Amino acid sequence: xxxxxxxxxxLPLSLSFALFLTGCGGGSSESTIKVGEFASLxxxxxxxxxxxxxxxxxxxxxxNAAGGVLGKKLELITEDNQTKPGETAxxxxxxxxxxxxxxxxxxxxxGRSLEAAPICQQSKIPMISPASTNPKxxxxxxxxxxxCFIDPFQGTVMANFATNTLKAKKIAVFTDVKxxxxxxxxxxxxxxxxxxxxxxxxxxxxNGGDKDFKGQLTAIKSSNPDGVFxxxxxxxxxxxxxxxxxxxxxxxxxxxxxxxxxxLLEIGKEAVEGNYFSTxxxxxxxxxxxxNFVEAYKKRFxxxxxxxxxxxxxxxxxxxxxxxxxxxxxxxAKIREALAATKEFDAVTGKIAMNEKRDAVKSAVILxxxxxxxxxxxxxxx
Amino acid sequence: xxxxxxxxxxxxxxxSIYALIAxxxxxxxxxLRFINFAHSDVLMLGAFSAFYLEPQVSRLFGRESVVGAxxxxxxxxGICAVxxxxxxxxxxRPLRNRPRLTVLITAIGVSLFIEFTAQHEKVxxxxxxxxxxxxxxHSFQMGNVFFNSTDLLVPVVTLLLxxxxxxxxxxxxxxxxxxxxxxxxxxxxxxxxxxNRIISFTFGLGSALAxxxxxxxxxxxxxxxxxxxxxxxxxxxxxxxxxxxxxxxGAVVGGLVLGILETFLGGIPWLSSYRDGIAFAILILILxxxxxxxxxxxxxEKV
Numbered sequence: 001x002x003x004x005x006x007x008x009x010x011l012p013l014s015l016s017f018a019l020f021l022t023g024c025g026g027g028s029s030e031s032t033i034k035v036g037e038f039a040s041l042x043x044x045x046x047x048x049x050x051x052x053x054x055x056x057x058x059x060x061x062x063x064n065a066a067g068g069v070l071g072k073k074l075e076l077i078t079e080d081n082q083t084k085p086g087e088t089a090x091x092x093x094x095x096x097x098x099x100x101x102x103x104x105x106x107x108x109x110x111g112r113s114l115e116a117a118p119i120c121q122q123s124k125i126p127m128i129s130p131a132s133t134n135p136k137x138x139x140x141x142x143x144x145x146x147x148c149f150i151d152p153f154q155g156t157v158m159a160n161f162a163t164n165t166l167k168a169k170k171i172a173v174f175t176d177v178k179x180x181x182x183x184x185x186x187x188x189x190x191x192x193x194x195x196x197x198x199x200x201x202x203x204x205x206x207n208g209g210d211k212d213f214k215g216q217l218t219a220i221k222s223s224n225p226d227g228v229f230x231x232x233x234x235x236x237x238x239x240x241x242x243x244x245x246x247x248x249x250x251x252x253x254x255x256x257x258x259x260x261x262x263x264l265l266e267i268g269k270e271a272v273e274g275n276y277f278s279t280x281x282x283x284x285x286x287x288x289x290x291x292n293f294v295e296a297y298k299k300r301f302x303x304x305x306x307x308x309x310x311x312x313x314x315x316x317x318x319x320x321x322x323x324x325x326x327x328x329x330x331x332x333a334k335i336r337e338a339l340a341a342t343k344e345f346d347a348v349t350g351k352i353a354m355n356e357k358r359d360a361v362k363s364a365v366i367l368x369x370x371x372x373x374x375x376x377x378x379x380x381x382x
Numbered sequence: 383x384x385x386x387x388x389x390x391x392x393x394x395x396x397x398s399i400y401a402l403i404a405x406x407x408x409x410x411x412x413x414l415r416f417i418n419f420a421h422s423d424v425l426m427l428g429a430f431s432a433f434y435l436e437p438q439v440s441r442l443f444g445r446e447s448v449v450g451a452x453x454x455x456x457x458x459x460g461i462c463a464v465x466x467x468x469x470x471x472x473x474x475r476p477l478r479n480r481p482r483l484t485v486l487i488t489a490i491g492v493s494l495f496i497e498f499t500a501q502h503e504k505v506x507x508x509x510x511x512x513x514x515x516x517x518x519x520h521s522f523q524m525g526n527v528f529f530n531s532t533d534l535l536v537p538v539v540t541l542l543l544x545x546x547x548x549x550x551x552x553x554x555x556x557x558x559x560x561x562x563x564x565x566x567x568x569x570x571x572x573x574x575x576x577x578n579r580i581i582s583f584t585f586g587l588g589s590a591l592a593x594x595x596x597x598x599x600x601x602x603x604x605x606x607x608x609x610x611x612x613x614x615x616x617x618x619x620x621x622x623x624x625x626x627x628x629x630x631x632g633a634v635v636g637g638l639v640l641g642i643l644e645t646f647l648g649g650i651p652w653l654s655s656y657r658d659g660i661a662f663a664i665l666i667l668i669l670x671x672x673x674x675x676x677x678x679x680x681x682x683e684k685v
Binding site: 042043044046047082083177202203204205206207209210211212213214215216218219222223235238239242243246247248263266267269 | 384385388389392393395396501503507508509510511512521523526528529530599602603604605607609610613614644645646647648649650651652654655657658
């Protein structure tokens, strides 16, 4: 039975293999260095994917305009995973098996990066996540890198912020149980906040994509917290803030980099005003590196101000190019070695050093929603 | 005490939405003995119709005006009624005499078709968009209990529509014909009832209900996207079964029970992540002891 099934499958397989061979026969693989990218360009977290993709694209265009890397042009092959579980694996398999990329960039959400990481590790293709902050992502193996900080650091930063700046004693935590990112961030926040002498007033959960949070928010309100930590993504966070205000829950809400999107402001409007979140960089920071990047990005994408995801997408591309240069070859294993050896890389989002876990050691900034925009509050060093 | 009252209001608001969607499911099931899975997508189309109508209508009647809001709801319900009839005509009518499973699978196909077409960049795109406010919103505070005008509006609209549906089905000529088709299509057509027209009308009515539910849902949580109907649609389907599918008041009771269960369970700190699990376990228990649903007795007249 199995044999029969196999022989049936063999014909279309061999056909597609033949097509694949002719498809590759153009010789383009010799004149360019192919880099794969997967991102959530459509779907619920489309603004994340779009931002990081635009940052990456800008970096590739700049690199190619300056003559490319090792005398070759870089070719970016982008796949959209539609913010859907399962699609990432398809996209990454295609990039590795069909397009023969030497490295992969992606993506913002930890859940989907965790889907791609085992595939890249197994195929021994270096993967650089621009913005996945869950520690598990790089724990997958020695081929997986990231150019952002990790959740223990982000959670710690927000816990210290709650204690020192908000002077909060009791915090309620509202976690998205569907997301690895949210659960990780909540865990590290709680540990640090309790260590700082604070108490967790209430812990409640929601499912990402829910539209009604009033049941949980009523419970949070009756625990009388000084603030609510919501480590969620922007669409859910906007609705949570609106419904919290409707229930008369008027304490500061704060969260992580999952908040940073213009959609948060569009949907949340006055309900998100005054709230805080930690993120990777502030577009209104004063360094030359940031100014040049913001200028170039605005010029390329019709006046849009780049957010943190765009900056990290940009950094991930330059970080890879730097690795390829130092490896002096486009061989995946050599690129991996060079990336792992990075001691100081000057990125838009701050100086990056790779630690032994292939996580970037760098600083975080805290932004506040003020007058319908994100305003810089403070920088926190590791 | 405050907590109990607040959660009851929250649950009633959510449950009324489920109830309103469940009314549409039950309506179509009552006549055709078939679950229209595209119902939840018509709900989404209703919300998006209102989203695109709002700028035009508010230019005529002013922003957040009552007349404007009623206009938007009527227009969106009309658009969706036509769409519902079109779906029935194109996808279900050709399969009328095929096994029921064929139609069911087709319904799932129609649902997926609408969802994925709507997600295309050139249609609605998949991103969440802000749903404009249709009515001025007032907040009320009683002691420590907070609620707003939308929380009140939703149950009122649901009850009004339940009454209207009951009136149409029980007291009008077309309602009599609907009941006749529900009992026996062939016999009804022999008595001179135009079965095609009655089924079309039922779909139109069900889709108009879905559109109104979609708009109210969007008013409660002002972020709309092409998959917004999936989750409440599933809940409402379960609510319809819980209340006794085919039974109009049953759909409302089922919706309210489900909404209140979810809200109360979600509000218990150490249980909130098991909210849906427990809510559905309770539903399974109810159905084990009352397989026809809460109000679905054999003697109760089906729509």
